[in-house]
Amino acid sequence: MIAGLYIKGNSALHRAQAGAKILAMVALGTGVFLIPDWPVVGLVLISVIALYRVCGFGWPVLAAQIKPVAWLLAIFFAVQLWLNDWQAGLLVITRIAAIVMFASLVTLTTKTSDMLASLERAMRPLKPVGVNPEKVSLAISMVLRFIPVIATVASEIRDAQRARGLDRSILAMIVPLIIRTLKMADDVADAIEARSFD
Amino acid sequence: MIRFENVSVQFDARRALEGIDITLGEKRIGIIGANGSGKSTFVRLLNGLQTATGGRVLVDDLDPAKDGRKVRRHVGFVFQNPDNQIVYPVVEEDLAFGLKALKLPKDEINRRIDEILARYDLSAFKTHPSHLLSGGQKQLLAISGVLVMEPRYIVLDEPTTLLDLRNRNRVERAIADLDQTVITVSHDLDLIAGYDRVLVFENGKIVVDDIPAKAIAIYREMMA
């Protein structure tokens, strides 16, 4: 099975309820957009960075979270500098960094299974409007089950296409992949029904 | 007891089965025939995966077309490709899948899972990702997923086609040890050689209904 992005630990944040962490994330995300001063948002960002230390994560973990957006932040800062002033630039990038860092922290400190359990709880009130939590769980499990199967089929097709000299064509790969996996999906649906699910 | 009363199945343009009248009460029934002869359609009628367009099917006096859910509890179905039958990413989750649908208590679910894993030497793989099992282990897991439901009938649709010889033999032994009534569709003629009764399908009809030795001999001649 695919490992989640969770990193083991025993901090208060690790032990906190997944739902509570998600609510905190939404609150922080909204909050930093309501604050118009970069020093205040900067303080929020510093607190978020401090939380990484509290959770026992070192600098490499921290850097890995911000790296994917680093170049975007640089561009945004430059654009603000050009359009307005450096204060506006700092406000934009501290805000984004605080949100991204905190959101990543929620993911890093919460097991996929706990996240799933909260999702199932959150879905329960939606039952009357036609959301069936069991079917959603089934679908989630099936995706995890399908990923390695599709990856295997993809590499089989790639080998077969390579033997025919078609290895550069994405289309020659995707069409047979879709058709083969759709046939598989029909069989899986039969198998689920045969195992008395409805 | 399984009864087919003048059953036919019509697909859009093609007649897949025609006027099937038969009663099956033996413990081991083999079904053979060329591709497209109607044998898969025949067994899919047994649990309502396919519904008859004419006549009716009765499994222990229940019609799969009407009481699909009830019938499926008693008719387990093992498909050719275990990859398409294993629904969950972890072995024990997959085994629990059908049992949860039956709304059994948790300890009963666990008891059945442990028992079946021990039976097929899969206990060590209980929490393993299902896609990392070998082909033979996957087919045994697929069979296990059906057996934990404790069905009275087990239908196997070409269960050994994708397996190597060693795994084929493992699956053959596993099938031989089953207490249930077994209906096997197979191109692997050795697999059904020791059965009680063999049906040969051709063009949507049962053309031979005999003991394996005779049925297989006639089939070989037909295919020559």
Added chain:
Amino acid sequence: MKTKDIVYIALFAALTAVLGLFPPITLPITGVPVTAQSLGPMLAGAILGARRGGLSIVLFLVLVALGLPLLSGGRGGFGVMIGVTGGFMFGWAISAFVIGLLIEKFWNSLNVVNAALSIAFGGIVVLYALGNAWVAVVAEISYWQATVGAAPFLIGDVIKVAIATAACLAVRRSYPLISKSA
């Protein structure tokens, strides 16, 4: 919703994840990385239709939100989802839905032209409208400026529209999944 629909939804969510495993191609001159993953929403909408296609991308996003590294480059979690490119993430689900809606509308007379236009409208116009709006808000720039900034990525998307169009038409011939009455 039938069992088969649930399986198809899961299948295209998984397919989108697998497309993220393919290494990105870097376009010459601009240096913009093009990943195969954004083909997922186009294919889901064009092959499964609006409802199932949209739900399959929602399902994919749920798995990403749960903390699984299914986005290309092994990324995942809330950080990417509500970060700068969040609008594109949620936009994927909407674009799959819109593509599905249009393909369903044209289903009986589907050809290269209307299929490509449907996929381009959902997969480029709708997607960038949402994605750029999000970027404009978080970066405090105008919508126009965000659009200019996103322009280099369009080349990759045009290629993907072409691939998705061809795939959709090929699959329609051998495995039509959108009902003719729709």
